[in-house]
Amino acid sequence: MVALYAGLDVSLELTSICVVDEEGRMVLEAKAASEPDAIADALREAAGEFVRVGLEAGPLSQWLFFGLKDAGLPAVCLEARHAKAAMVAMNRNKNDRNDARSIAQLVRSGWFKAVHVKSRRSQELRTLLTAREFYVNKLRDHENEIRGLLRPFGLKVGKVGARDFEARARELVAREPLLELCIETLLAGRAAMKKALADLHRALLRLTENDELCRRFMTIPGVGPVTALAFKATIDDPDRFRRSNDVGAHLGLTPRQYQSGETDVRGRISRSGDAFTRTALFTAAPRDADPVSAVDGDPCLGHADRAAQQPEEGQDRCG
Numbered sequence: 001m002v003a004l005y006a007g008l009d010v011s012l013e014l015t016s017i018c019v020v021d022e023e024g025r026m027v028l029e030a031k032a033a034s035e036p037d038a039i040a041d042a043l044r045e046a047a048g049e050f051v052r053v054g055l056e057a058g059p060l061s062q063w064l065f066f067g068l069k070d071a072g073l074p075a076v077c078l079e080a081r082h083a084k085a086a087m088v089a090m091n092r093n094k095n096d097r098n099d100a101r102s103i104a105q106l107v108r109s110g111w112f113k114a115v116h117v118k119s120r121r122s123q124e125l126r127t128l129l130t131a132r133e134f135y136v137n138k139l140r141d142h143e144n145e146i147r148g149l150l151r152p153f154g155l156k157v158g159k160v161g162a163r164d165f166e167a168r169a170r171e172l173v174a175r176e177p178l179l180e181l182c183i184e185t186l187l188a189g190r191a192a193m194k195k196a197l198a199d200l201h202r203a204l205l206r207l208t209e210n211d212e213l214c215r216r217f218m219t220i221p222g223v224g225p226v227t228a229l230a231f232k233a234t235i236d237d238p239d240r241f242r243r244s245n246d247v248g249a250h251l252g253l254t255p256r257q258y259q260s261g262e263t264d265v266r267g268r269i270s271r272s273g274d275a276f277t278r279t280a281l282f283t284a285a286p287r288d289a290d291p292v293s294a295v296d297g298d299p300c301l302g303h304a305d306r307a308a309q310q311p312e313e314g315q316d317r318c319g
Helices: 036-043 061-070 082-089 096-111 122-151 160-171 179-211 214-217 225-235 245-248 275-284 302-307
Strands: 003-010 013-022 026-033 049-056 076-080 255-261 263-269
Touching: 003 061, 003 096, 013 036, 013 096, 026 036, 026 096, 036 061, 049 061, 049 096, 061 076, 061 122, 076 082, 076 096, 082 096, 122 160, 122 179, 122 225, 122 275, 160 179, 179 214, 179 225, 214 225, 225 275
Parallel strands: 003 049, 049 076
Antiparallel strands: 003 013, 013 026, 255 263
16 A cells, blocks of 8 residues: 655645655545545545545644544645745745645654644634634724824823723813714724623633643632633643653743854744734733732733623733
8 A cells, every 4th residue: 555645835725736655656636625535535536545644734724633633644744944945945936836845744754743723612712712802903993093082172082990990081072062973982892892801801701610631720819710611712732742741842931042053042032823812911920010900900901801891809800
């Protein structure tokens, strides 16, 4: 039985497929719809036994990875930065066919870094966190937009809390009919976003309250529901780390190093990996010089989130 290695260059609609044998000779080139079943059917046209089927990490990689696994194919997900560097070195011209060829040669040679594909449950938790963070950021942007629209007229909102923001904005445009129409429309959108954010936050709190691991995380000073859930979703499977020290490197919390001869320079943290979880952990870390509490100084929660939820002291600490 001929040993086969396949490379998949995935786009939203179509996937370029290249299959080579153990000597690197071309066996099959094809295109298929970016669907697990369609790709599996195309691969089965090659006579032989697949050793590895490689695809780059990307938006569709989780769905395709598990779909190919279910079809009995030995799928492996490649770290995108390593794959890109190899593809640039192999081919002067970039196109889907050449990328699929390069990936096939990568998985044949073994010169690639496989990445962990998170479980569906971890992806769902991550989606909840991302959707919630989206509303936190958009609420802040919404309020800043209102401030910016009023400023050319000499109307200054000033320093007000989230609860008093609407009343202050209405007060400033009370005798300006056109401005009042514009601001009322924007405030209605802000109220709808606050409600959506509150719904997502309540769902997040329910998940962490019913999760033993998250409750244990939250016994750490400064760690609240968002940080606990973000860390759990990012780690997914603890067994994939050989040492606990590897977790810090995975999250980009270890310093960069440049060493050559007698030169050995250690710089700032690498900032690789999940930026959201890294920020949450950094914010949750205790700092003696910073008297701000984890709730009041929490950029992940945002003032709009705190106003919507009004958590009790210590209930919603998170980084």
